Amino acid sequence: MRFHRYRPRWVVAVFVALAGLTATILPQAGAAEVVPLAEHNGADCNVQNPGSPSSNSMLPDPFLSNDGSRITAASEWECRRAEIHEQAEQYAYGSKPAPPDSVTGTVSSNSITVNVSDNGRSSSFSASVSLPSGTGPFPAVIVYGGFGADTATIRNSGAAVISYDPFSVGREGTPRNNKQGAFYSIYGNTSSTGLLMAWAWGVSRIIDVIEQSGGNILSADATGVTGCSRYGKGAFVAGAFDQRIALTMPIESGTGGAPIWRGVNSESGAQSLGSAYGEQPWMGDAFGSYTGNPNGLPVDTHEIIGMVAPRGLLIMENPHIDWLAARSGSVAALGGAEVYKALGAEENITYWSAISDGNHCAVRNEWRAPLQNYIQAFLTGNGTPNGQMQIASNKAGNLSQWRNWTTPTLN
Structure with a gap:
C-alpha cells in the first residue's frame, strides 16, 4: 500500500493551527482543516547534498538548510525537516525504506496482525490490543514491549494499548552482520539499518x-507511541x-535515545556512545565511526526532536540514574523546543525529569497528569496541551553552552 504524498497546503495549514493535532488537526478552536498526514510528508522534497560534514562541538543549527541559507518561513520547515531526516538516516540510524509494496492485516478487539511484502520478500x-472502557473507535498508544509505560492511565484516559x-521485527542479541527479525527478512540480515529504525518500521506497518x-x-x-529504556529509544x-504519529512519549531513553550525542561522552556516569553502540545493534552501522567523535556528526538529537514538531511530544527522564544521561537529555529537549517555538507550538512539547522515585521505568505520580493531558489533547481530542x-x-543542562545560533520567527 502507498500513502499520500506531501502537498504544500498541509504545511500552510499546520502552522496556523496552535491547538493539538492528531494525524489531522483536531477540530478545536483555532485549528485548520488539513489533508491526512503521510509517513514522511517531505519525501518529495529536493534534498541537496551538503557535502562532507565539518567538525562542530556546538549543536547544529536546525534552521540552517543544506544550501547554507536559514529558513525564514514556516512553509520551508517541511523540506528542512526532510534534510534532517536524511542526515539522521545516513549518519545515525540507517535507512528506513519507503512504504512497502504491500501491507495487509487484521485488527480485532484483542490483536493486530501485520503481513508485509516488498522487493519480492515477505514477513x-x-x-x-487492550481496549479501554466505553464505545469505540478508540485512539491507541503503541507500547514497546509492554514495559515501563503507565498503561492504566493510558486506558483510563480513553486510549487503547497496543503491546x-x-x-519480532528486529531481534537483540544478534551481530551486525546477521541481524534477524521481520524487517531483516525483507531487507537483508546484513542491512546497515539499526534495530531502532527497524522497530520504527514495524510501528509504521501497524x-x-x-x-x-x-x-x-x-x-x-x-x-x-511510548516505551521505557531501550524501548524508549525505539x-x-x-x-x-512517522508523521502520522500524533503523540510520542519516550521514557528514560538514555544514550541512543533523546540525550544529545555531543554531550553523553563527557557527562559523568552516563553510558558512552561507544558502549551503547556495542551493547546492541541499536544504531545504524555508520554511527560507529562517530562514537568517539560526535562533533563530526552533522545532526544531533535536538533536531530529531525537531522532526517531531509540531506534533505532541512528552519526554520523561530519570535524573537519579547517571547512566541515563538526563543532563544531555535536558539539553536536547531545550534545543528541540526551539523548533516548536519557531513553529508557534510551544505548548506541544513537555519535558519532565523532576521526579522523586529513582527506580528505573517506574510508574510515577509526577507523570500521570501530563500523560492524561497529552492523551486528551492529541489523541482523544477533548483537551488542550499544556507544555x-x-x-x-x-x-x-544549559542550552546556551551548546548553541551559537538563534531561533528565528518563522513567517
Whole structure:
C-alpha cells in the first residue's frame, strides 16, 4: 500500500493551527482543516547534498538548510525537516525504506496482525490490543514491549494499548552482520539499518493496518507511541520518522535515545556512545565511526526532536540514574523546543525529569497528569496541551553552552 504524498497546503495549514493535532488537526478552536498526514510528508522534497560534514562541538543549527541559507518561513520547515531526516538516516540510524509494496492485516478487539511484502520478500508479525472502557473507535498508544509505560492511565484516559514486541521485527542479541527479525527478512540480515529504525518500521506497518481496517475498533488518525529504556529509544525514533504519529512519549531513553550525542561522552556516569553502540545493534552501522567523535556528526538529537514538531511530544527522564544521561537529555529537549517555538507550538512539547522515585521505568505520580493531558489533547481530542519544562535541578543542562545560533520567527 502507498500513502499520500506531501502537498504544500498541509504545511500552510499546520502552522496556523496552535491547538493539538492528531494525524489531522483536531477540530478545536483555532485549528485548520488539513489533508491526512503521510509517513514522511517531505519525501518529495529536493534534498541537496551538503557535502562532507565539518567538525562542530556546538549543536547544529536546525534552521540552517543544506544550501547554507536559514529558513525564514514556516512553509520551508517541511523540506528542512526532510534534510534532517536524511542526515539522521545516513549518519545515525540507517535507512528506513519507503512504504512497502504491500501491507495487509487484521485488527480485532484483542490483536493486530501485520503481513508485509516488498522487493519480492515477505514477513509477518503481530501485536496484542487492550481496549479501554466505553464505545469505540478508540485512539491507541503503541507500547514497546509492554514495559515501563503507565498503561492504566493510558486506558483510563480513553486510549487503547497496543503491546508491540519489537524483537519480532528486529531481534537483540544478534551481530551486525546477521541481524534477524521481520524487517531483516525483507531487507537483508546484513542491512546497515539499526534495530531502532527497524522497530520504527514495524510501528509504521501497524499504523498501515489500522488505516486499512476502516476505523471500527481503532481510530486511524489518532496513534501514539511510548516505551521505557531501550524501548524508549525505539519510541523516540518511531515518533520522529512517522508523521502520522500524533503523540510520542519516550521514557528514560538514555544514550541512543533523546540525550544529545555531543554531550553523553563527557557527562559523568552516563553510558558512552561507544558502549551503547556495542551493547546492541541499536544504531545504524555508520554511527560507529562517530562514537568517539560526535562533533563530526552533522545532526544531533535536538533536531530529531525537531522532526517531531509540531506534533505532541512528552519526554520523561530519570535524573537519579547517571547512566541515563538526563543532563544531555535536558539539553536536547531545550534545543528541540526551539523548533516548536519557531513553529508557534510551544505548548506541544513537555519535558519532565523532576521526579522523586529513582527506580528505573517506574510508574510515577509526577507523570500521570501530563500523560492524561497529552492523551486528551492529541489523541482523544477533548483537551488542550499544556507544555512544560520540569527539569531536575541536579541534571539541568544549559542550552546556551551548546548553541551559537538563534531561533528565528518563522513567517
